Amino acid sequence: MRAIAELLIPQLEFLNEEGAQAEVWALSRIFLDTLVKETGQKVKAIFPDAGAAALLKYQWTDAGFKCASLSDRKPVDVEDEVVVMVIPDHQMVESVERIASQLSDDPIRPLVMWNPRLVSGDVGVGFNVRNLRRNFLSTFTTVYSMRPLPTGAIFRQYPGKWKVFYDDPNRPNRYLLARELVSRPDATDIEIIFGGGDEQSEEAPSLMNNVMGVFSSMSRFMKVISK
Template sequence: MWNPNLVSEGVGVGVNVRKLRRYFLSTFMVVYSMRPLQSGAVFRCYPELWKVFYDDKDRPNRYLLAKEMVSRPDAEDLEIIFGNVEEKSKKGSSLFNKAAGVFSSINRFMKVISR
């Protein structure tokens, strides 16, 4: 099934329908996924692991591998991964850069949870 979107206005949104939808989707295995993000991407090609990439600042339009995971990374995992990458690249930076990094991290987090 390509991008299963199992919400229908004709069926309704009751508790039983949500349980059925959750159960039905849990039987699927993601075999190929590519999700671009603001500062990187999440990729999987079965049977490989889930891979999280981040933007390479030295080479535009290139990615570097940040981490491989067995399960699909959620918003919290991505925030931790991208936060660690930013900390490594900004070691010894000024207070202003650190504050800007915190605000960009919060902004990215809010965008992820608002989807």
Template sequence: MMLLKIISKRAWCYKSKHKLFRKKMTAACLLTWRVQSGNLAKLVHLFVSSGGMRAIVELLIPQLQFLDDEGAQAELWELSRLFLDTLIEETGSQRIKAIFPDAGAAALLKYQWKDAAFGFSSLGDRKPVQSEDDIVVMVVPDYQMLEKVQKIVSDLSDDPPRPLIMWNPRLISEDVGVGINVRNLRRYFLSTFTTVYSMRPLPAGAVFRCYPGLWKVFYDDKDRPNRYLLGQEFVRRPDAEEIEIIFGNTGDNSEQGPSLFSKAAGVFSSLNRFMRAISK
């Protein structure tokens, strides 16, 4: 009985600690996106104005990758609203259509956001895009809906072609049941898009891309707190091995791997520091 009480207490403490961390991470995400939302809209507008048709905007924070987590959906929708509103301000009178993953989310948000200046639809709609839509933004499109995503992309390529922006897409799955050919097809499809903005915080650095610049891998400057050094630049997204080599060369390896919370806290701290650095 005593053992059960101890286990129950530890589980409660873990859950409470997890919730507290989520709240801090949520605040950081919202602050990050508010700081960068105006710049993101300018980047997308620059890309579209120069003739670009397929763009990706992504903030690769673990918390934003799991829609099943409690509260994660509400956080995602709030962040997407910030991006959509600033994109409307930047593009002026152009009509923007936001496509959400499912009809339930689209209906709920349309009800909650009665003052929204953009249109609503879902990937499950029979005709999610109308002829009067000038720019289409897909919010967190999922790999399970890839065929519908591809259909919309194909339709938007018709005369006259219209720009499509994917916001935090999740079209790549590493599930064991997914064959290599399917994965390659997904990666090829994504290669037809230009990543206009990408931020991936790491415990001791970040991977960053801001259109039209190169991909950059930064790591902590151990001699100057809250400063970063440029490790390397790439013309394409660096893979895991290339990132590992860069951080290995900085001597940032430890004998014992960090705990889950230590690793998450490292990402949280890195995000705050990196955003302060690039916002100066």
């Protein structure tokens, strides 16, 4: 009932750059349209601010879902069957928690966060606050995740395991499965898998080699997403 779908692509991290937000909204539209088509339910998309919600309502007149913003007096209505929060950040965590609590009441409805940024590394954010945010995030299941790496990628599609891939040295633009894990791989896991510190990944290239390859890897994934 609480899910996270994420595309951890650097292009989606810098929303202040020219054209970046338009690309993010376009990708979110693909996700929202697919969700409506696959579930057949009434989907409500909640965007970070009223300006973005108003603009997208104007542009997406043919959308099969409704748009709202966190600043709306009542962003969630009784008739909403699935709620998707698009890129909620750490400044909105209280509003997100309030909506999550509301959706947990009768009738219980699913809440999906698309590319959430609820955990901030800002120095001004206290340890207790960060812990509260992480505890809140722990109530969600990551149902889809894709993260390009310099020489591969991390991928998860629920209910499958987390998978770490590396570039196939013999077949350009192809990948080999390096490892499957029950939980999200952390930096240590990645270092072991790509650094050759584990016997099961002897053929995997070093993570520190060909760092510039990250750009071509991202490009390939973006092409796949846009198809």
